[in-house]
Amino acid sequence: MSNNNYFSGLFFGIKSLLIGLGVTMKEFFTRKITEQYPENRKELKMFDRFRGRLIMPHNENNEHKCIGCGLCQMACPNGSIKVTTEMLEAEDGKKKRSLVKYEYDLGCCMFCELCITACPQGAIEFCTDFENAVFDRAKLVQQLNKPGSKVAEKKPVAKPVAPAAAKPVTEAKPVAPAAAEPATEAKPAAPAAAKPAAPAESAEAPVEKKESNPETPAAV
Amino acid sequence: MFDFKVVTNWIDTLLLSFLPGWAATLVECVLVALAIITLYAVFAIILIYMERKICAFFQCRLGPNRVGKWGSIQVLADVLKMLTKEIIDMKNVDRLLHKMAPFLVIVASMLTFACLPWNKGAEVLDFNIGIFFFLAAGSIGVVGILLAGWSSNNKYALIGAMRSGAQIISYEVSIGLVMLTMIVLTGTMSFSEICQQQADLGWNIFRGHIPAVLCFIIYLIAGNAECNRGPFDMPEAESELTAGYHVEYSGMHFGFYYLAEYLNLFICAGIASTIFLGGWAPFHIPGLDGFNHVMDYIPGAVWMLGKTFFVVFLLMWIRWTFPRLRIDQLLALEWKYLMPMSLVLLVLMAICVSLGLTF
Numbered sequence: 001m002s003n004n005n006y007f008s009g010l011f012f013g014i015k016s017l018l019i020g021l022g023v024t025m026k027e028f029f030t031r032k033i034t035e036q037y038p039e040n041r042k043e044l045k046m047f048d049r050f051r052g053r054l055i056m057p058h059n060e061n062n063e064h065k066c067i068g069c070g071l072c073q074m075a076c077p078n079g080s081i082k083v084t085t086e087m088l089e090a091e092d093g094k095k096k097r098s099l100v101k102y103e104y105d106l107g108c109c110m111f112c113e114l115c116i117t118a119c120p121q122g123a124i125e126f127c128t129d130f131e132n133a134v135f136d137r138a139k140l141v142q143q144l145n146k147p148g149s150k151v152a153e154k155k156p157v158a159k160p161v162a163p164a165a166a167k168p169v170t171e172a173k174p175v176a177p178a179a180a181e182p183a184t185e186a187k188p189a190a191p192a193a194a195k196p197a198a199p200a201e202s203a204e205a206p207v208e209k210k211e212s213n214p215e216t217p218a219a220v
Numbered sequence: 221m222f223d224f225k226v227v228t229n230w231i232d233t234l235l236l237s238f239l240p241g242w243a244a245t246l247v248e249c250v251l252v253a254l255a256i257i258t259l260y261a262v263f264a265i266i267l268i269y270m271e272r273k274i275c276a277f278f279q280c281r282l283g284p285n286r287v288g289k290w291g292s293i294q295v296l297a298d299v300l301k302m303l304t305k306e307i308i309d310m311k312n313v314d315r316l317l318h319k320m321a322p323f324l325v326i327v328a329s330m331l332t333f334a335c336l337p338w339n340k341g342a343e344v345l346d347f348n349i350g351i352f353f354f355l356a357a358g359s360i361g362v363v364g365i366l367l368a369g370w371s372s373n374n375k376y377a378l379i380g381a382m383r384s385g386a387q388i389i390s391y392e393v394s395i396g397l398v399m400l401t402m403i404v405l406t407g408t409m410s411f412s413e414i415c416q417q418q419a420d421l422g423w424n425i426f427r428g429h430i431p432a433v434l435c436f437i438i439y440l441i442a443g444n445a446e447c448n449r450g451p452f453d454m455p456e457a458e459s460e461l462t463a464g465y466h467v468e469y470s471g472m473h474f475g476f477y478y479l480a481e482y483l484n485l486f487i488c489a490g491i492a493s494t495i496f497l498g499g500w501a502p503f504h505i506p507g508l509d510g511f512n513h514v515m516d517y518i519p520g521a522v523w524m525l526g527k528t529f530f531v532v533f534l535l536m537w538i539r540w541t542f543p544r545l546r547i548d549q550l551l552a553l554e555w556k557y558l559m560p561m562s563l564v565l566l567v568l569m570a571i572c573v574s575l576g577l578t579f
Binding site for chain 1: 274276277278279280281282285537538540541542557
C-alpha cells in the first residue's frame with residue numbers, strides 16, 4: 001500500500017512538474033505585456049475600465065446631462081465634488097434647478113466610482129487619461145462643465161416625437177396601440193417622475209432607489 | 221578537431237627559448253590564472269544578464285532594457301556599483317572567519333571552474349582523478365557558507381547556513397552517485413579522456429541510453445540544489461530569512477557570493493555537458509559522414525559553450541517555474557527519492573556495461 005503510494009506519488013509529481021514546465025515555456029514565447037511607457041505614449045491605450053479622472057462628457061452642442069441634483073456630491077466619501085446650482089424660472093413658470101459649476105478635486109478623489117453609480121443621468125464618468133501630475137495643488141481642482149454649456153434638453157425632443165409616433169400608430173392599427181401606448185407613456189413618465197423628484201426632495205429615498213438601479217448596468 | 225595543445229606548446233617553447241625552466245612555468249601559471257579569472261568575470265556578467273532576461277521572459281516581462289542596447293550594459297553598471305560599495309565592519313562578528321568566508325567560496329568556485337575542458341587540449345586542471353578532484357574542491361564552498369553563517373553573529377545567517385549545509389551535503393550524495401554511474405560507463409575519471417571518448421564513440425547520454433538519461437535528470441536536480449538556486453534556495457529564502465547566510469555581507473564581499481552563485485551554476489552546467497553531452501565533442505550521427513565532417517569544423521570551444529549554456533537555460537527554466545521547497549520536503553526529495561534512484565541507476569548501469577548493452 002505504502003509502496004503503491006510512493007510510486008504513484010512519484011509519477012504524479014513528475015507529471016505535475018512537467019505541466020508546470022510546459023506552462024512557463026509557453027509563457028516564454030508569448031508577447032510580453034510590459035508597456036514601455038514614455039516611449040509608447042502615443043499608442044498606449046489604457047483598458048476601458050481604468051479610472052483615470054472624472055469627466056463630464058459634452059455633446060457637439062456643448063450640452064451635458066447633469067441636472068444638478070447633487071447626488072454625486074452626497075455620495076462622495078471624500079468631499080471631492082462640489083456642485084453649485086441656481087434656480088431658474090422656465091417659460092411655463094416652473095422653477096428649475098440648473099448647474100452653474102461642477103468642481104472636482106482630483107487631489108482628494110479616491111476613484112471609488114460611487115459618484116458615477118449615484119448619478120441618475122449618467123452625466124459623469126471616468127476617462128482613461130492618467131497623466132494627472134501637476135506642479136500646483138490648486139490645478140487639481142477642475143471644473144468639469146465647460147463654460148457656456150447647458151443641460152441637454154430631453155423633453156422637447158422626446159415629447160413631440162412620442163405623440164407623433166403614437167398617433168399614426170393608433171390610426172393605422174387598432175390592435176397595436178393598446179400595447180404601444182402604455183409603452184410610450186411609460187417611457188417619458190419614468191424620467192419625468194425621476195427628474196423633479198430628485199432635485200425637489202433630494203431625500204434618501206430616491207438616492208437608495210437610484211443606487212440600486214444603476215448599479216447593475218455599471219457593474220456589467 | 222583542432223588541438224589547443226598546439227598553442228600551449230608554442231607558448232611553452234617560446235618561453236623556454238629565453239627563460240629558465242622554473243621561470244617559464246611561473247609565467248605560464250600567471251598567464252593561465254589571468255585567463256581563468258578573466259573568463260570567470262566575463263561569464264559571471266553574461267550569466268547575470270542571461271538570468272535577468274530569461275527570468276523576465278518567463279514572467280512575461282521584458283527585463284532590463286534601459287542601460288545600453290537591450291540593457292546589455294546593465295550588469296556592468298551593477299558590477300561598478302557593487303565595487304564602489306562600502307564593506308561594512310560590524311560589531312561582535314568573528315572578524316577573521318567573517319572576512320575569510322567569501323574567499324573560501326570563491327576559491328572553491330574557481331578551482332572547480334578550472335576543471336572544465338574548454339577544448340581539445342585546453343584543460344587547465346586535468347588529472348586522472350579529475351571528477352574526484354572536482355567533487356572535493358566543490359565541497360570547500362560549503363565550508364565558506366557555514367563559516368559565513370556562523371561568524372555573522374546573526375540568527376538568520378546561522379539558520380540559512382545550517383540549511384545550506386544540510387542541503388549541499390545531502391545533494392552531494394546523489395551527485396557523487398550519479399557521477400559514479402557515469403564513471404562506470406566511461407571507465408575513467410579524467411575529464412580530457414571522458415571528452416575524447418565521447419568524441420570517438422558518441423555522447424555518453426546516447427551511449428548509456430536509459431540509465432544515462434535518468435542520471436542526467438537527477439544530476440540537473442541535484443546540481444540545482446548544489447548551487448543553492450531555486451526551487452532549492454532555502455538557505456537564502458529572501459522572504460523568510462532576508463538573505464540567509466550572506467545577510468551580513470555588503471559590498472564586494474557580498475559580490476563574491478553573488479559571483480560564486482552564478483559561476484557555480486555555470487560550472488554545474490559545464491560538468492553536465494562534459495559528462496553527459498560530450499564536452500567539446502561535436503555532434504555525430506553514425507553513418508552520415510558528410511554531416512559529421514561539417515560538425516567537425518565547428519570549434520570545440522563553441523560546442524562546449526553551446527552545450528553549457530543550453531544546460532544553464534534548462535536550470536533557469538526549472539528555477540523560474542517551480543516554487544521553493546520546504547526544508548523537510550527538500551531533504552525528503554533527496555533521501556527518499558533521488559538517492560535510492562541513483563543507487564538503482566548505478567546497479568543498472570553496472571549491469572548494462574557488464575552485459576555489453578551500452579554503445
